[in-house]
Amino acid sequence: MSAINRALEKQLVNQLKGALIASCQPVDDGPMDKVEHVRAMALAAIAGGAKGVRIEGVENVKAVAAATELPIVGIIKRDLSGCPIRITPFVDDIKMLADAGAKIIAFDGTDRVRPVDVETLLNTIHECGCIAMADCAEFEEGIKLAKLGCSFIGSTLSGYTQDQAVPEQPDYELVEKWQLQGLKVVAEGRYNSPERAAKAIELGAFCVTVGSAITRIEHITQWFVTRIDGSGRKV
Numbered sequence: 001m002s003a004i005n006r007a008l009e010k011q012l013v014n015q016l017k018g019a020l021i022a023s024c025q026p027v028d029d030g031p032m033d034k035v036e037h038v039r040a041m042a043l044a045a046i047a048g049g050a051k052g053v054r055i056e057g058v059e060n061v062k063a064v065a066a067a068t069e070l071p072i073v074g075i076i077k078r079d080l081s082g083c084p085i086r087i088t089p090f091v092d093d094i095k096m097l098a099d100a101g102a103k104i105i106a107f108d109g110t111d112r113v114r115p116v117d118v119e120t121l122l123n124t125i126h127e128c129g130c131i132a133m134a135d136c137a138e139f140e141e142g143i144k145l146a147k148l149g150c151s152f153i154g155s156t157l158s159g160y161t162q163d164q165a166v167p168e169q170p171d172y173e174l175v176e177k178w179q180l181q182g183l184k185v186v187a188e189g190r191y192n193s194p195e196r197a198a199k200a201i202e203l204g205a206f207c208v209t210v211g212s213a214i215t216r217i218e219h220i221t222q223w224f225v226t227r228i229d230g231s232g233r234k235v
């Protein structure tokens with residue numbers, strides 16, 4: 001197994017402790033789904049105080065890396081047939097993200113049918129000199145990945161792996177359970193308000209990633225429209 005780049009890990013821990021990471025992932029094929037918009041979103045989020053950004057796709061990572069020194073959590077999303085794993089499923093994805101300038105590489109760490117095992121992905125991330133983040137859904141997955149040498153464990157996929165409606169609230173309980181085990185938890189998934197993000201930090205999350213509420217205009221607008229329509233006020 002390749003060694004973890006401890007100097008980089010330490011630097012990232014200092015930069016990201018208690019911080020906000022802005023996930024800049026536009027709605028697929030929507031009007032904001034262009035490299036220049038992703039770059040602008042990332043710079044705007046940084047101007048607002050984000051200490052890191054989560055970016056999908058090699059071209060987007062390259063453009064953002066050229067524009068900021070702050071850490072990029074890089075991912076590649078793929079829709080594979082017959083396999084539910086979407087986030088950074090392949091070894092080559094990791095190599096491309098590392099070459100593009102991602103310092104942290106996140107991958108799906110869920111215990112599901114996958115094209116490449118998590119040990120191989122983790123080892124490749126370390127071989128590339130990057131730091132690993134596992135996007136998990138369940139408590140045991142996070143514990144296993146942390147033991148294997150994954151520096152950051154994200155609650156990213158909690159609520160998205162079952163054949164059920166996605167819960168409205170974030171999975172605070174998972175964050176709390178992991179942090180009690182000493183994991184560096186990235187609270188991620190449905191932290192749609194400052195109050196929710198602050199609660200994650202209060203519960204002991206290492207940092208919190210917010211996506212839709214900062215960078216998906218379609219979703220934010222829909223939240224307002226739905227609330228207005230349901231307000232019961234007759235105009």
Ligand SMILES: CC(=O)N[C@H](C=O)[C@@H](O)[C@H](O)[C@H](O)COP(=O)(O)O
Nearest residue numbers: 023156160188189190191210211212
């Ligand atoms: C489940 C899944 O594929 N999550 C993705 C992971 O990269 C993104 O679509 C989310 O926007 C991101 O995790 C941030 O979460 P939220 O948008 O809820 O703040």
